[in-house]
Amino acid sequence: MTHRALITGASGFLGGFLAEHLLACGDAVLGTSVDGQWEPTSPPDLRGVVELLPWDVSRDDGLNDEHWQRIAAFQPTCVYHLAGLSVPADCGRDKPTPEALAINVGGTRRVVERIAQLPRRPRFLMISTSHVYPPGKVGDPPVDEMQQPGPRTPYGRTKLMAEQIVLRAVRAGVLDAVVARAFQQIGPRQNAKMMLSSWASQFAAGRDPIEIFTRDAVVDVLDVRDGARAFRMLINAGRPGEVYNVASGLARRTGHIFDILHRLADPQRKVVETRPGIKQDPVAVVDKIENDTGWHATIPLARTVADTYAWWRSRTP
8 A cells, every 4th residue: 555645854864764665665755844955964866756845843834835735735645743853952951942842842733733634634643752751770671552651851741742732633533643652763864963873973983982871771772764664554554543662672782782883893992981870761562563563673783783884984084
């Protein structure tokens, strides 16, 4: 089954890989970004294939009538809502910044209200985050979707508020929607502020020593390309009004992930931990998405690390 897919936030890390996957599946794709421009890191082959419209979701007047008519004429059969601030550090330290509230919360409300106006109701997938769960403690069991939310970060709080907007619209009968709680996704083209890209960019730039926070954090990471497959399968088979973890379901130590890169890039390079200590992020139970859609993570961690490092090397003089 092919779709006519609208992606908000199409120029971002997840959006680019999702657009590539949808095109490979035969879907027609229309995208939006805050200014209607692709990011410098976006793959060149998307620029000539996927039309990108300007939509600043942080503002009530962020989408003009001409571009709204273009979306309506496209007649999307599904919408992937990715537009938002996705780097947790950009959302504030103690409470959400006004920008984070305007984009992640107000932006979701504006997108939902617009999509609800379309004459033919498309399927809607909101990309949320594992940050809506309480922070993990050493020895905690994996979390399933029944876990009571308890975000401690401003980023997590804004995404939980966005989830609530979407799920209220489902209960009101104005939206056919599913929520994907994405755990940490990694891969090429990711912002250098994020874990694996931070390490890979330092190696590629010849930095010595390499700085990492800690080798002793436990994380659940997923290749972004596996994530893109999961999102499309949730559009096809996710149950309306349901929440799904999108993750590997594997607890991995950051030191193990780093060692794969260290051996590949330069085993002699020195390493400094800037925030040493034990840390536990939530690890997901993924039975629900596997049972409802048939999705499974397939890309080995070593390939994700190698592809990410190769991308950073290609961008470093």
